[in-house]
Amino acid sequence: MPNSATIHDQAASERPPLRIAVAGLGTVGAGVIRLLEENRDLITRRAGRPIEVVAVSARDRNKDRGIDLSPYRWEDDMDDLAALADVDAVVEVIGGSDGPALTLARNTLKRGKPFVTANKAMIAHHGMELATIADSSDIPLKFEAAVAGGIPVIKALREGASANRITRVYGILNGTCNFILTKMEAEGRDFADVLTEAQAKGYAEADPSFDVDGVDAGHKLSILAAMCFGSRLDFGNVTTRGIRAITAADIREAETLGYRVRLIGMAEQGEDGLYQCVQPCLVPAEHPLGYVPGSLNAVVAEGNFVGRLFFEGAGAGDGPTASAVVADLIDVARNEYGPAFAMAVETLEALPVADSGGRSGKSYVRLIVADRTGVLAEIATAMRDAGVSVESFIQRGAQDGAALIAMVTHEGEARAVADAVSRLTASPNLLGDPVVMPILDL
Template structure:
């Protein structure tokens, strides 16, 4: 009887990566040993680890564990039943380790969203060919059971749309900007000091982290992996405190959303800042919290919310996957039997439709509104409302903001209109365009 099928012997783990999450997994398994054993039907036991620095104080005792300087050597340890990959990154050591483990028929639990988003199809094939489970609950939204909700809870339903607030750093920055009126750079610097943003924040604030998660969620929702490079990705650097204030006056809040829907003509998938109605449930999700929303034919709309990162929530999700393996409960990577179907290619952004918020900085003189309105008319974009803030009495400036809100229109028409408006001599700065989510 193999170690995986035995209900009496511990499930022996090799953990690669001992950062906050890796150390958190070890702490959680030790703290909740009795509970985990009762729920898994057997104990979970860490027997080997790998990390870059042996001497670093991680607040855990590693004296009884085998140490490997080369993470890939964990695969060759006959006493390691499951590989836990917490190194991160789409290439290098993490990819080598996961591929080697799957080829060897060893189950893998990972929190590596970039690896799955970029190499999911190949990893799914390795998993299927070698009967080696690949579980990744922690790769999306930390402790929120987003993967299990889609792949298991909604297994009998046909999902039509999925997405939500998928990056806590961006959500925190936008929340603080809205509440304090501070600009992006100031709030980002504070977020870095608090540990909510990395020293190099580009993966978060430019939308790539959310895009990795969206690619995974869309693949699960629609039963096929998604071509990551086909996603349209925008971040939040262009959002100013003025936009958050104008959005509030119009009855909206601004959130960075990752959204995917399967239309008759193909997959629509994008990560963009959006205006959402201030009374919508997702508008109430603030700070470092994430929210995942699903829409399906029978269950309707569901939203789950929680902390999207951190040692505790992510370690909890990793360990939940390990409990599933200990129980012998696993599912295929994309929730369906592996097939050779090509990955889904997202439609170009221009194929979409929506309503839009447009902020312009224009010269303060007669005829400006007429010039802008003429461009919108010529491009077939219908204007729903306009906000033209009045300068304070003691304020003299040759430039003033002009806020426009459109009716539903095609993305292609809006792009054309923005290009033409930008070329007007009366427009003195690049327009800020934000999609309005009306659902």
């Protein structure tokens, strides 16, 4: 019995195809080509017409990519694939915020051809410029794959939740960090140790800073925020704190308090403007983000009518990313697309930056201190003088005459906690950098 993937839609397959050029033939580019090949009949049915790769381009023509490129014309000039008469749309999976990807994006949109990309860095940095070109001629600029990989979260927020005022969007936007944190949690190991293993296995880059310092999650967060709030994309004002300072001890203390440590990107539109921050947080163990395993991604959005929506899936990898790229292509083929950021780019609002110090909540504070008389009083004084009220306080003996102090504060302003910690940084009793993490109470 034939299954639906092999059913043939005569009418659809005879319509003029959407002819595309693919720029970039790394794992994602190869994945896109493999997907278009493997699910060809199904895609033709869903798109109402065939989607055909007519040209490909990448830096190195001779690299073995594990796929047969012979059916596709090779183009040396990557900069202007859109100039080719038989190319209707361009897929960019080169990566990098500037350089060839940006040149290609500008050239494609300026020629009035649809542009589909998986490039979060480029959209985060140049999304407004590109959307302005795209919207001015009603050309599709699509980037589902740029946020949370295979999870159709752009689609779900831009269209599925479009009736709502979204008040807050947050989630686990970097799979590498979630892999590291959940592994540290499961095995009681420290950051550096797990990172080394992740690098050896190819789960983390040789230079891991984009991931572990929160930059990659910040790119995605800024895109989500613009999409949700109808505001201008503002990556420059995303605060990012990474996970390098988190220790196995932090994760253990969080656990005894009923929390899990996760790298959370959060954007919120408040009275005083737009708050955008990527940082490790304590997430209640019963919150859906507390369960997200391994390298998965997850996004939570809160709408004023729909309430809380939660989406989880693979945030990276060739298959999931290709799935998102091709979904965008199907929208293009169907001629179902709107403005790149859901509303006309010139109507997106330039929101002021919210005062993050004024954010209220509980915080986790962890210090490593010299195990000496008077240290406790010094900490308690700093807390009191900064106006921070402590809800719980644990001191544990650490190694070599050091002690670990883990506190949870009562609800209060973030700036007060920062003030308290800064009062201690000059102290000779403080060993190493303090760790402060907000407690997510959502």
